Amino acid sequence: MKFSQYFLPTLKEEPSGASIASHSLMIRAGLIRQVSSGLYTWLPLGVRLLSNIQLILRQEMDKSGCLEVLMPCIQPYNLWEESGRGDVYGQEMLRIKDRHNNTMIFGPTAEEMITDCFRKNIQSFKDLPKIFYQIQWKFRDEIRPRFGLLRGREFLLKDAYSFDVDFENAMKAYWNVFMAYLRFFKKLGVDVIPLQADSGPIGGDLSHEFHVIAEVGESDLFFDPELVELVKGEINADSVNRMSKLYAMCDDKHIANGSSASVRSAKGIEVGHTFFLSNKYSSAMNVTVQDANGKLLNPEMGCYGIGVSRLAAAIVEANRDSRGIIWPKNVAPFICSIVNLLSNDSSCVEYSENLYQFACAFDMNVCYDDTDSVAGSKLINNDLLGFPLQLRIGKSFVKSSNVEVLHRRCGKVEFINKDNIQEYLKDYFSKAN
Amino acid sequence: MKFSQYFLPTLKEEPSGASIASHSLMIRAGLIRQVSSGLYTWLPLGVRLLSNIQLILRQEMDKSGCLEVLMPCIQPYNLWEESGRGDVYGQEMLRIKDRHNNTMIFGPTAEEMITDCFRKNIQSFKDLPKIFYQIQWKFRDEIRPRFGLLRGREFLLKDAYSFDVDFENAMKAYWNVFMAYLRFFKKLGVDVIPLQADSGPIGGDLSHEFHVIAEVGESDLFFDPELVELVKGEINADSVNRMSKLYAMCDDKHIANGSSASVRSAKGIEVGHTFFLSNKYSSAMNVTVQDANGKLLNPEMGCYGIGVSRLAAAIVEANRDSRGIIWPKNVAPFICSIVNLLSNDSSCVEYSENLYQFACAFDMNVCYDDTDSVAGSKLINNDLLGFPLQLRIGKSFVKSSNVEVLHRRCGKVEFINKDNIQEYLKDYFSKAN
Structure with a gap:
């Protein structure tokens, strides 16, 4: 690419309204432009960055046996009534009436959609285990969009959902994705720390957040310094087993834990999460599969997210100096x-x-x-x-x-x-x- | 991929509600599933098909000097008021109120968005010519979604927009994309015919539609049989020049033309279009660039679409027999x-x-x-x-x-x-x- 033929509108000056470095740098380096509050257009350089991240993400998900699907942005609201989550997102959920007066939403996440797809197509334990993933645009109508892509409204999410016949298999799926995540971040060239997190309204008691350590991070992290070394080494069952034994808590969990362990604390930007959901959705939405004895059971589910557009900003936040961005080689446009x-x-x-x-x-x-x-x-x-x-x-x-x-x-x-x-x-x- | 580990829910029976072959075959072969009216989930096999089409499309657009950008699905409605197109789409445009009571839409197309981006970043003739493209989900709230992906509501569109200082350069851009389209379709392994079309409300008098010939096509095509041979040969300035001299009209244009020329007639599925827009948008939205003499002018624009998800269905419609789908090698999942x-x-x-x-x-x-x-x-x-x-x-x-x-x-x-x-x-x- 020759600059003279490209579209690379770089800026010398700080753009107005950019309150953190990554937001400012992504505008100045011609990666993105704001359309309106919380909405961004990706310019050619930004598209290259997003593509690189997605390419590596697909490689790691596919290698781990996950299957790519693609669900529409617009979802029928009745699925959310069925799961009982219609009000969970409150005003953050973008509600829409179509021309026939049906309520639709621009999906903030897709547990209901994938569960509905599952129940219409899978009836037997023989078809399990399954992990589905997609990379698709989502929308959360933030009251105050800010920090550029870190708290935008329309954002690119890799969401994934696992289905298993029992707890033991669900745990295999959980740690399988956990490892895929660590390998993915490592391949990007970004240091990301996994920490135990509160599951909150999603339920279940196994949940991890994945954070890029960065001063502007909105979360407080508390973790054993050994963890930093472990994620830099080879990622395998052994290293993950060691990680799971180390103290590493997100702020809510750390406080709930009452711990004052002599751990490192830092600020972090959440770029991924993993949740064990148990049968919360499969039960609410009446999903059953037959086990080997013909007995009907609600499959055990997990959900797994990576904020792709947010990650793009987090990478810039963690890789820069006073003169500009310093790209890790694997994601460099x-x-x-x-x-x-x-x-x-x-x-x-x-x-x-x-x-x-x-x-x-x-x-x-x-x-x-x-x-x-x-x-x-x-x-x-x-x-x-x-x-x-x-x-x-x-x-x-x-x-x-x-x-x-x-x-x-x-x-x-x-x-x-x-x-x-x-x-x-x-x-x-x-x-x- | 082993079938035993994949998600390939094939069906022996005709699915209910599928009125045309491609719709039925795409469901039966496990490529897509309906979510609700006009909304489809792409299963793993369908995702592979979409990826293959997009890969080839990007190659041909990039090779032709077009620059990839990515604009959000959700657009602020005020841009459409500015262009004067707020009412053009009527109820087909999905209108949304966000939590601050701003009117937003799920974009059916993006002339306003790209024009707005252009005027904020380009001021000089020195930065032209430019052709931008994106591959992004669009929404048209069809009153009666049907024929599966051929008339869905959420659909994947490759839209492109050219900006030039004058008519002569705009024509270069137009025929450049025209040739890129023919090369793209040829590389897919799909026979597509370009026909002169009415520009309708979009304006300008240069416009082509690109059709896959198929019995279920919604449009009537009238064209010189030589055209079919030409698009199968090498695509270059010469062949395109010959094409432009042959009789080839979409139904509206054919009737308006009053022609009864001895031409072939056939049914076709529209999978692409090219429009010369002149300065319709750049003038309405007050976009100016300086020419070499410092004079301000409204750039000349063109817009160019390819319905990516619709094309996936058209490929199936044109490549099948009584037993099922027959994939062209280059798009085969x-x-x-x-x-x-x-x-x-x-x-x-x-x-x-x-x-x-x-x-x-x-x-x-x-x-x-x-x-x-x-x-x-x-x-x-x-x-x-x-x-x-x-x-x-x-x-x-x-x-x-x-x-x-x-x-x-x-x-x-x-x-x-x-x-x-x-x-x-x-x-x-x-x-x-």
């Missing part, structure tokens, strides 16, 4: 930017253009700042955009045929001779992270 | 099914399982019917599912070590020795279509 600092110098233009063509030919995820802005402005802009690698072609190129290679995260600068850059890039792109 | 017809025979089980593992190891898009249904039922089921290639492992395998290879579209049957199947598959998958 572009991995590398080629920055031509001397747009009037024909040798710089020619070399940059050739290097860009080379990268495209090898399917490298590279962008090329071919604009005619002055060098200083380009440096500021590309630092703001925060792609992991910057190849600067300017004075040192003209003087000594060197490309200045900046590693955005660590700040390391290397000077690589122009003839060696192609090998350098091949090497960099072949590395996983 | 799975390319090949391995059907073990003798689930009690250990040699068949072992061979099928190994063949499936081989295909997975080589990333072939294969499914494996490992259920214990009787052979006859499996054959019926797999014909219904309609994957391009069926590998049947049963009597001829036991007797003479041959796998029965069925090509679903042409009905050709080959018997391939078990030792040669891996090479056969590699060869089949290496072919593009």
